[in-house]
Amino acid sequence: MYRSGTVMAWNVFRFCTALRGLGSIMILLVLGVVGVTYYAVVLTNYGPALFDGGLDTLTSFAVLLPFHGLLAMLLWSYFSVVFTDPGCVPPNWRPAIDEERGEIDPLTASDFSGVQTDQSNTKVRVCRKCNQLKPPRCHHCSVCGRCVLKMDHHCVWVVNCVGALNYKYFLLFLFYTFLETTLATISLLPQFIAFFSDGEIPGTPSSLATTFLAFVLNLAFALSVMGFLIMHISLVSANTTTIELLPLLSDQAYEKKTSPKWRYDLGKKKNFQQVFGTDKKYWLIPAYADEDLRRMPELQGLDYPSKPDLDAQEF
Numbered sequence: 001m002y003r004s005g006t007v008m009a010w011n012v013f014r015f016c017t018a019l020r021g022l023g024s025i026m027i028l029l030v031l032g033v034v035g036v037t038y039y040a041v042v043l044t045n046y047g048p049a050l051f052d053g054g055l056d057t058l059t060s061f062a063v064l065l066p067f068h069g070l071l072a073m074l075l076w077s078y079f080s081v082v083f084t085d086p087g088c089v090p091p092n093w094r095p096a097i098d099e100e101r102g103e104i105d106p107l108t109a110s111d112f113s114g115v116q117t118d119q120s121n122t123k124v125r126v127c128r129k130c131n132q133l134k135p136p137r138c139h140h141c142s143v144c145g146r147c148v149l150k151m152d153h154h155c156v157w158v159v160n161c162v163g164a165l166n167y168k169y170f171l172l173f174l175f176y177t178f179l180e181t182t183l184a185t186i187s188l189l190p191q192f193i194a195f196f197s198d199g200e201i202p203g204t205p206s207s208l209a210t211t212f213l214a215f216v217l218n219l220a221f222a223l224s225v226m227g228f229l230i231m232h233i234s235l236v237s238a239n240t241t242t243i244e245l246l247p248l249l250s251d252q253a254y255e256k257k258t259s260p261k262w263r264y265d266l267g268k269k270k271n272f273q274q275v276f277g278t279d280k281k282y283w284l285i286p287a288y289a290d291e292d293l294r295r296m297p298e299l300q301g302l303d304y305p306s307k308p309d310l311d312a313q314e315f
Contacts, residue, residue, distance in 0.1 A: 026159050027082065033217055034071070037184050040214035041067060044207045045191060063187045070180040073285075077173040078158065080286035086163025087149030087301040089132055095124055135302045137164075137264075139243055149301030152241040164301025168275050169286040171236070174229045181222040188215040239264045239271035263306040270305075274298045 042064060049060040125134040127147050139151040141161050150164035162170045192215040195208070203211070235241060240262060265271065276282070277299065279289035288299060297303040 024159075026156055030078065030157065033221070034075070036210060037181075037214045037218060038071070040207075040211045041184055041187055044203065044211055046187065063183070067180070067183055067187070070176055070183060074173065074176040074180050077169050077176055077286045080169040081155075081158040081162070081166050081173055082160055084160075084166040084169060086151070086161040086167075087165040089130075089135060089138060089147050089149070090302075093133060093135065093302070095133065095135070136304055137241070137244070138301075150241060150304075151243055152235075153243065164299075168277075168288075171229075171232055171275070172284070172286050174225055174232065178222060178225045178229055181218040181225065184218040185215060185222055188218070191215070236275050237268045237271060238262060239266060239274060261307075264304055266305060266307070274304070 046060040046063045046067075049056040050064070051057070052060075125138075126132065127134050127138075127140050129140050129145075130147050132147070134147055135149060137150045138147050140147045141151060141154050143154045144161050148161045148163040150167070152162040152167055152170075154161050155170070158170065158173070160166070188211060191211050195212060235245065244262075266274075274296070277288050277292035277296065279292055282289050282292075293299055298305065
């Protein structure tokens, strides 16, 4: 992808530094939705039916077993995203070679005091806000106030940036949230339909209201998360991020190409492994195999393999 002139950058969080103040409010909101759903599915509807015997007991087991399993994976993935640093630039980091050119001019000592660089190198990127060199695919987050390795976006729901070191956990959070909310929606559908029937509905007014609210919330989350999940699956398959996607699409429209060439797109299998690792046992849990962490530098967010014929591509 080649561009000349001023590089256009659109930062949707430029005027949203107030997002830093959300903090634990968003975490409590997520836990609140989980609590309402748990109360409606387990305590109100399917938990008591475990002791009724017959088909009711079998149905309850069929709902509650996967419900608790998916809930455990959802919360594990969620808090892994929340508490895992997405990756920042190590102190005194220096590129080993000319890597890529971003939104900067050639480095000079007068512009960046204390940063020693080769002034003939015009492909080293520097963050003007942090006054430090930037590794490939690294971007500055205006909400966090720092550069993030392979930054995808700042997510208010996890109160954290999504970047190189927690992107897998974020994808698993979306995956398990979609499965959990879909299961909750289907399991509460008979009770929701009963609200509009003429027959008598068992339960107290508060339990009925909670069931109704849980159904609506889970249906809304299932539909919205499905869209995000599909989008991020396509990003992983192309080995790109949300931030990197917009310039790629702009160049595609400008050059009228059916598919833009991207230097980091090494094929779906290798692209997937750069996010989830090569050990299949770890693909569905928010963790990596030690062997992958040792031999895959891209999991550390500082170095990424690319196509040799596109190594001069700028971003």
